Amino acid sequence: MSREVATAIEGLSATDAGARARAAREIFDAGKQAAERATEKWWSNADLAGLLLGTKREVTVGVAVQRETFGKIRVANSVAMLAEVPSEQDAEEFQMHFDGGVELDVLTSRAPGGDGAIAKFLAKFGEGIQQVEFRCRDVEKAAAILKEELGVKAVYPETRSGADGTRINFFLVEKPEGGKILIELYEKA
16 A cells, blocks of 8 residues: 555544545545546446446445544544445445545454455555445446456456445456556445
């Protein structure tokens, strides 16, 4: 994780609301830019772009943090409600919304040292941007287009349940500068 993102994660629990908003913007911009570079070819496919809301796309950046950090951010931002995450995903999550379309999902493992995706990410990389989420009209159709026309396979063979009743699937996408980024497509309930 970059030092800038690490500092921004710390800033999400600042006492000053403006500092929290600036930190959220920095994390959001870093995640969104990385995802846009990695998915650039996706937007030239008219059917896929339409499923992903085209130029009106809705992007959320998912940031994984340790349980202690999760609690600090939650308290500093007066977030009472946790998302309803399926138990097999071993995660807790809440959303943060800021002006200018800045959307974050703050994620942690239910059980430190657990075997869920968030616990594994934290063990391997530490706190940081874990995923970037694109709202989708139909995850199954989008997954089929990605596989058949762009050669991008979904992480799961079938769309599955996500937080708060969404339908989701994930795609591990190569970044032009090297490495990979996890992209989640989600369909609202």
